Amino acid sequence: MIPFLTYPLALLALATVPVLAAIYILRNRFRRRQVSSLVLWRFQPQSKPGGAKVHRLQLPLLFFLELLALTLLVVAATGPQWKLPQSARPLIVVLDDSFSLQAVNGGLSAQGRCKIFLEKLFNRQPPPATRLILAGTTPRVLGATVKSWSQVNSLLAEWKCWSPNSELEPAMTLAAELGKQQANILVLTDHKPADEKIANPRLKWMAFGAPLDNVAIVNASRTAFADQDRCLLEVANFSGNGQSTRLTVLAGSNAPQVSLLNLAAHESRRLVFNIPANTGTLRAALDADALAADNEAQLLPPIRQRVRVEMALTNAGLAALVNRTLAATGLRAALTQNPDLIIRESDGPTGTNAWNLCLRETGATNAYTGPFIVDTSHPLAAGIALDGVIWAGSAATNVPGDLPVILAGNVPLLSAREDILGSRHLTLNFNPELSTVQNTPDWPVLFWNLLSWRISEMPGLKESNARLGTEVTLKTSGEAVTVTQPDGVRTAFAKTGGDLALDTPMPGIYSVVTGAGTNEFSVNVLAADRSDLSACASGQWGQWQEDTAQRLEQTSAVWIFGLFALGLLAAHLYLVAAAKGIK
């Protein structure tokens, strides 16, 4: 700990020390003074009379105080800096947010064990600063930098362990960036690291899991199937032994259906069944085991959206053809008022929400056999092959602003554009009398794509059942949206527009209020990787390097000398005041 002097020339000020000493010596030498009698001074020890006397210089305590204060001030003026060992590094805790940490072993979950460990760590050696990072589907910094355990504990309230997976690697990368390679990183999880040899001297991996038997619902879906809903439930046994569990299915208000499942080791079993479309929420539950989160699934009825189509074609034959095609898709609504799609021979006016499909009547027509250029990334072109097809159309170029989807050379056969209100205007350059397209599967595929695209652009939820951690898309038309989570937490979105991706941080039924309407969607814990507890483990991997001896930092010691000098001067002032009798 050799001090480094920033301004060594300030040591020249030490020349004041002999000056001070000279002042005191001259001031404190014995001055001769005649007194009436020494009778009143007899309390003082008398000097030994006779002989040569050596007069010892008597310097008061004040001199030494001033001398010391002067020396300290001079040293402070030199700006000393010491290399002091820094024993305490900031701590960044990476918390595994996956739901597998909810697995209970011995009455305590892995998450609870992590909290206990963290509390003991803070009691034993509290770090100077702590940051928390949640490792869920994406790493997320939890709050600001905190110092005390109470602050950390309050932040841990947001650690709910509902994520379907834990991205620990990106979280550790984020921690390393935040810590600038100086902070200690602590990973709290329930499984061992991929590489058990941790080379990072700043990383400690603590796992508090246990390889437990677990039977989980790993897949659940409910899709529209004509006038019924087709349900799929997949139950997996992740233990190395055969397991028996009861599956209880409650569909709407019907009586619960209980079935006994005998699953071999690592076996998964799929159950597919149909229920009426008007059945309410379907609830499936397994017997209780180590991990309760994946024992239950709720499936809401699928969303059945239809497109209201207004047929404005004057060509009766063509209209009949299109009507048959639309009916085949099953996506056409029975109603035609306030249409979502208008099919006509000419382009429609702008200013409405309705889309327009223009089947243009053309005079001069060419029949094209290919090759056709298809923009396969366009929603209308999905599944369109056009193999061996004759497509007849006029040889006109596309209208400015239209984006061609299907081309024959430089002749657009299908083009689309969007007006200022967001409505789509599609132009089909098509002559049915010379074409064979309507006789191929590409024709109904094209209309299914059209209606499906239109449905995707209609307001409302796009799905009613989602997996935990995925985003649920809500199409809005600008009104305010309020989302209520299963735990009652409400999130309001004002003046939304377009697609709104809703997070699903926990399982349960979410309520979405859009304008005057209310919709619901269900989120289920369906993550086979995290339900598999066989890889969970306990232990410690890696160790923070105790490098306090090597990690020396330049620390200014000016304040230490200044503080001591102030203390000495205060003592000096007190002594002077006391000597003068000042109280």
Place this chain on the structure above:
Amino acid sequence: MEPVIRQALRDGEQLGLRYALQIPQVAASGWTGSRTGRRAGSSIDFQDYREYQPGDDLRFIDWGIYARSDRLTIKLFREEVTPHLDLILDGSRSMNLEHTEKPAALAQLAALLATAAANAQCAQAVWLSGEGFQRIPNDSLTPSAWDKLELTSTRTPEQSFEIMPPKLRRLGVRVLISDLLWPGEPLQLLRRLRDGAAALHVVQLLASEDATPPEHGNLRMVDSETGAESEIYIDSSVARQYAENLAQLQQAWADACRQCGAQMTTIIAENLATSLRDLETIQLLTPS
């Protein structure tokens, strides 16, 4: 005699013109003088009548009364006496402390008292301590005529008293002027001074340096009488101890004075002019 002392005597003489020595009743006896005594005497002031007794001076028989009543009656007149002041001055070197007003104040105070005594028709004798007590030359005259008032003795008044005590007038007023700064029991000296005196006044005359401790620092103290030296570092505690010692000394003298029926006061030499009221308080002086 130093010019300073001479000048101080003159100043004291001028100052003493305003005052008269306050003579106690018991002192109104003594040698025949110009002051009315407490007994019947030969003055012209009538005092009383009394019946004739054998041995009375026939000159004072009131023959008119005898004629009217056939009884011999003696007329009594007041006695006329001359009271006496004995000024006992400390002639040691401590009263001649250098760089102080102490010697001048001593001379001035002695001259003042002598002049005040003269104003009170009081004779005086001035005794100076040294190798025994000696009267200073011309002490019966006015103070400006005094001589050899030299403060050079290395003996304390107590030692001088042992060598040769002053021949003090009986029933006289005695005033001791000293700084009283010597070790020893004051009661013995005071009793000898008080013996046969009408009144004894002790005036402690201190320089301001005696009353107030020196400033802080290292000092080599030199005793003005013995020349002994002592090196002392003065700080607040030492100064406080000095003040306590002085207070104890003064208290010892005050207690001894109280036992002997003497009056004591302390005067700071530098504040002499303002301290004369203290002399009135102890009934030593009175405005003339």
